[in-house]
Structures are given as structure tokens and as C-alpha cells.
Amino acid sequence: MHRHPLIRSMIVLAFAITGSASTVWAAGKAHEHGALKLDVAIEGNLLTISMEAPLDNLLGFERAPRTDAERKAAADVLARLRSPDTGTPHFAADAAAQCALSKAEVQAPVLEPGAKPAAKDEHAEVQASYVFTCAKPNELRTLDVGLFDAYKRTQRIDVQVAGPMGQAKSTLKRPARKVRLAR
Numbered sequence: 001m002h003r004h005p006l007i008r009s010m011i012v013l014a015f016a017i018t019g020s021a022s023t024v025w026a027a028g029k030a031h032e033h034g035a036l037k038l039d040v041a042i043e044g045n046l047l048t049i050s051m052e053a054p055l056d057n058l059l060g061f062e063r064a065p066r067t068d069a070e071r072k073a074a075a076d077v078l079a080r081l082r083s084p085d086t087g088t089p090h091f092a093a094d095a096a097a098q099c100a101l102s103k104a105e106v107q108a109p110v111l112e113p114g115a116k117p118a119a120k121d122e123h124a125e126v127q128a129s130y131v132f133t134c135a136k137p138n139e140l141r142t143l144d145v146g147l148f149d150a151y152k153r154t155q156r157i158d159v160q161v162a163g164p165m166g167q168a169k170s171t172l173k174r175p176a177r178k179v180r181l182a183r
């Protein structure tokens, strides 16, 4: 079906917004330390990656920082998540697809200034979403995931990919890093 390009991009945008809004985020929700979740979606020329991770995986604790060292560690993690392309990229699609990061959003309410201290047995998570715009999305084959390099406490990544070829689930176990995006 042919659609006007503007309409099409609006549909894609609506899809992206709905997708991130429907992701349940809750402090205190049970989660598994060492594991994180990635949702990867290919729609038109957009590659969208949503990540949900126990804060422990990235930082080693799941509460507001208490010391200067913890505050620095938390700020470093947030800065790193907001610039996923620095150093070893967190996510690298095939060079031939010519993808460039166009949006990065990171939410970690427990690390916000003035956050309420969590109760003793509470957990906290980080949610991040990234949008890459790809000049040649038909060239998307694999996604190289660099999260194991950056976050030593992460051992497993559960990945769900939704794209033109349908949906697929896979699991990366350290040190694996390649997610298949297309047949």
C-alpha cells in the first residue's frame, strides 16, 4: 500500500510513542540482577532500541547515591547512557545501513536529585530508548551490542526484534554481542 511519506512518518512516530509509553516501569518491581531487556524495532528508516535494566547491572546499587563517589558513578552512568556512541558503542548497526543516532532518552528516577530513598528491599531500574535514523534500512542485518563491555555486572540480554521479517526473540549471553535483525 502506498502512503504519503509524511503520513507514513507520522504513523511511525505514533508507533514509537505508543511503544515507549506502554512499557511498564516501576520502582520496586521484581527483576533479575545480571539480566536486561532490549526491544528492537525496525520501521521504515527508523531503528528503535528500548532498554530496561536493573540499576544494579549498571551501577552496583539501586538507590539514591549517598557519597560523592556514588554520585559521580551515577552521573557517569547516566552520561554514558545518554551518549551511547562514545567509546565502544552500546549499539552498532551494519555500517552499510548508514544509521545515525537521532534521539536518546534515559530515565532513572531513583537517581534524580531529591529522589525518595528506596525502602530496604526495593529495586530500581533504568529505562533508555534510542532512535537511529538509517539511510539504507534494507542493509540492516545485525546489531552489535556493546553493553557487556560497558557493564561488567550484566550477564544476559533478552532481545526481542520486530521488523519487516516479523518478530524474533533471542538471548545474548556474555560474551556474545550480535543480534540478528534480518534473515
Ligand SMILES: [Zn+2]
Pocket: 031, 033, 054, 055, 056, 062, 122, 123, 124
Ligand atoms: Zn534489583
